[in-house]
Amino acid sequence: MTMPKMGESIMEATILRWHKKPGDQVKTDETVLEIATDKVDSEVPSIVNGEVTEILFNENDVVPVGAVIARINTSDEQPDNGEEDLPLLVPDEEVAAEEQAESEQEDVQPTVSEEHTSAAETSSQGNKFYSPLVLTIARDEGVSMTELEQIPGTGLEGRVTKKDILNYVKDKRSGQVSQGTSAVTASGGTGRQAETGKEMLAPAQGVQYAGNVEIIEMDRMRRLIADHMVNSKHTSPHVTSFSEADVTNLVNWRNRIKKDFEKREGGKLTFTPLFIEAIIKCIKKFPLINSSVDGTRIIIKKDINIGMATALPGGNLIVPVIRNADMLNLVGLTHKVNQLALAARNGKLNPEDTGDGTFTMTNVGTFGSLAGTPIINQPQVAILAVGAIKKRPVVVETEQGDSIAIRHMMYLSMSYDHRIVDGSLGATFLAAVAHELEQFDAGREI
Numbered sequence: 001m002t003m004p005k006m007g008e009s010i011m012e013a014t015i016l017r018w019h020k021k022p023g024d025q026v027k028t029d030e031t032v033l034e035i036a037t038d039k040v041d042s043e044v045p046s047i048v049n050g051e052v053t054e055i056l057f058n059e060n061d062v063v064p065v066g067a068v069i070a071r072i073n074t075s076d077e078q079p080d081n082g083e084e085d086l087p088l089l090v091p092d093e094e095v096a097a098e099e100q101a102e103s104e105q106e107d108v109q110p111t112v113s114e115e116h117t118s119a120a121e122t123s124s125q126g127n128k129f130y131s132p133l134v135l136t137i138a139r140d141e142g143v144s145m146t147e148l149e150q151i152p153g154t155g156l157e158g159r160v161t162k163k164d165i166l167n168y169v170k171d172k173r174s175g176q177v178s179q180g181t182s183a184v185t186a187s188g189g190t191g192r193q194a195e196t197g198k199e200m201l202a203p204a205q206g207v208q209y210a211g212n213v214e215i216i217e218m219d220r221m222r223r224l225i226a227d228h229m230v231n232s233k234h235t236s237p238h239v240t241s242f243s244e245a246d247v248t249n250l251v252n253w254r255n256r257i258k259k260d261f262e263k264r265e266g267g268k269l270t271f272t273p274l275f276i277e278a279i280i281k282c283i284k285k286f287p288l289i290n291s292s293v294d295g296t297r298i299i300i301k302k303d304i305n306i307g308m309a310t311a312l313p314g315g316n317l318i319v320p321v322i323r324n325a326d327m328l329n330l331v332g333l334t335h336k337v338n339q340l341a342l343a344a345r346n347g348k349l350n351p352e353d354t355g356d357g358t359f360t361m362t363n364v365g366t367f368g369s370l371a372g373t374p375i376i377n378q379p380q381v382a383i384l385a386v387g388a389i390k391k392r393p394v395v396v397e398t399e400q401g402d403s404i405a406i407r408h409m410m411y412l413s414m415s416y417d418h419r420i421v422d423g424s425l426g427a428t429f430l431a432a433v434a435h436e437l438e439q440f441d442a443g444r445e446i
Contacts, residue, residue, distance in 0.1 A: 001032065001070040003063045004044060012064045013037040014220060020052045026072060033069070036220060040318075042351050050074040058136070134165050141169045221316045232378045236417040240373045241427045243412045245434035247389060249442040250274060251408040257446060265331060272363060273333035275386055276306050278436035279361060280326045286429045288421065290358045292379040298420055307357035307377060308337065310344045311366065318344050319377055321357040330446060365389060371411040381417035382426070384433065386410060410437075 003013055016034040020026055031043045032052070054071040057063050130138075130148065138148050143165065151168050153160040209215070218226065254269060261269040283290045283304055291300045304326040307319040320340035322328070328336060343349045359380060364372035365388035372385040389410045396405045412434055416426040 005065045239418045240415045243434045245437045248408040250440040282432040301358040307360035309362035384414045
């Protein structure tokens with residue numbers, strides 16, 4: 001049984017809970033474990049009937065997509081060698097357990113592309129596999145992945161064995177291992193942790209905090225968000241452009257139509273689907289905005305899947321995705337926005353609800369902000385933020401001359417990946433969105 005792939009950009013998942021243990025019988029489609037991928041919790045069912053013979057990872061372990069996480073015996077005849085199935089591996093297991101784990105390493109090695117391998121399985125020199133026992137010892141002894149990658153392995157193909165890491169821990173405690181080993185990798189940027197920013201998120205050891213402080217450990221979702229944000233900054237050179245839009249026509253139209261809309265459609269008409277509608281029209285004019293980068297290749301997405309950043313009750317954010325948003329009219333967009341927002345607040349989102357986004361919009365105005373500098377939602381190349389709509393006195397140009405009027409004004413900002421989106425394209429796209437909102441037809445019927 002392998003860790004399933006839940007989305008285009010999802011390369012690892014966290015095991016939340018095992019519903020089965022070694023020796024339990026399992027049926028097809030019966031839940032074996034719960035995992036968390038990209039902030040969405042999911043149940044993983046079995047695809048066969050049989051007996052769970054081995055579980056290879058513990059709860060809370062982060063596992064790469066494609067890695068073998070459990071083994072299920074599907075044969076009718078059970079082994080008669082009298083040996084019990086191996087339990088979860090822990091540091092004080094006998095050497096025999098390590099030998100058996102190492103003999104199975106070829107089967108456990110995940111099939112993940114080199115470009116997206118996780119810290120649990122890759123070194124800067126190429127693919128390197130670590131058995132569950134070695135990873136468990138490293139975690140319990142406080143050995144970082146950057147340190148683990150520096151340990152010379154004596155096992156098959158240079159792999160690190162239980163003996164290797166225990167010797168390293170012993171030498172480290174006795175002061176024979178230089179403390180600068182991992183620092184060189186992190187500062188030099190050669191280790192995977194340095195690339196993803198996870199090394200930066202690790203707490204400093206032995207730091208004393210002055211004054212009256214309270215230390216709060218990040219929950220799982222906040223750690224995921226932190227990793228995602230740091231990784232985005234490491235991946236894309238961010239540039240942010242700003243624009244301003246007079247959305248008076250749009251505001252007046254919504255105020256006029258919203259009660260009848262809610263009565264007819266059974267849902268509220270918010271500003272979000274109106275903003276998304278304008279974004280979609282502009283993406284069709286500037287398709288490079290709807291793309292991603294793969295090395296030296298630009299992948300232009302023909303599907304327009306709009307992500308909308310949504311606040312959760314606990315204060316975290318999640319980005320559900322409206323797939324093929326350009327195929328929906330305003331009523332359809334409104335229903336989809338309301339449906340996804342409700343599912344997000346109630347924790348009912350499915351993995352497919354947050355995957356395959358091609359462009360993201362975030363409404364910082366919901367929290368009273370006039371503008372923001374959003375961080376790109378990888379692997380996308382742009383994210384647009386809309387600020388709070390405020391009444392302000394502005395100069396209005398008319399045929400009779402200029403005048404000062406009270407108008408509904410809103411700031412827009414867009415961060416974009418400067419590797420492929422230059423300032424001219426980013427600013428032009430943003431101005432086009434502002435123009436669409438300003439030219440909203442106040443006499444529109446729905």
